[in-house]
Amino acid sequence: MKKILQFFLCLLGPLAVGAISGIATVNNIPTWYAQLIKPSFNPPNYLFGPVWTTLYLLMGISFFMVLNTTTKNKKKNAISLFWIQLFLNFCWSFLFFQFHFLGLALIEIGLMWVSILLMITSFYTINKAAAWLQLPYLLWVSFASILNASIWYLN
Numbered sequence: 001m002k003k004i005l006q007f008f009l010c011l012l013g014p015l016a017v018g019a020i021s022g023i024a025t026v027n028n029i030p031t032w033y034a035q036l037i038k039p040s041f042n043p044p045n046y047l048f049g050p051v052w053t054t055l056y057l058l059m060g061i062s063f064f065m066v067l068n069t070t071t072k073n074k075k076k077n078a079i080s081l082f083w084i085q086l087f088l089n090f091c092w093s094f095l096f097f098q099f100h101f102l103g104l105a106l107i108e109i110g111l112m113w114v115s116i117l118l119m120i121t122s123f124y125t126i127n128k129a130a131a132w133l134q135l136p137y138l139l140w141v142s143f144a145s146i147l148n149a150s151i152w153y154l155n
Contacts, residue, residue: 003068010067011060017086018056021093022049028097039150055137059086065130066123074126081119088112102152109145116141 029045059082066078088111096105116138124131 007064010064014056014059014086017090018052021090024093024098036151037154055140058133062130062133065127069127071126078122078126081122085112085115085119088115106148106152109148113141113145
């Protein structure tokens, strides 16, 4: 029973971050974001919710896997990196959508990308499958970084 509760809490953390930061995002999509000049490769708005939900679920599953390995000395660093990247993930939505700081959001997403890469590297030394589950997240944030840079440049 304890493992089931831990699993749901691992899922709840990233999903809660997504839900709270999603409030800043959703309110600005039909207004401010709709008026921005966007590159031709900008995905349709309806795609972002399902993609982020899937990524947050993968984050939680991966985090649960790391927490439940027997390795002790490497876990502290991996756990710290997980929370750092999640905090940066949370902040990006507010910088970009709520405050409209496109340039600052671009710098911040670069820091997020580095923190995700460090987290994946750390996870890999503990549980390879947990690290691989984070790869779609890194790829999506790579794409989001290019999108952020393009929107900043065009506007």
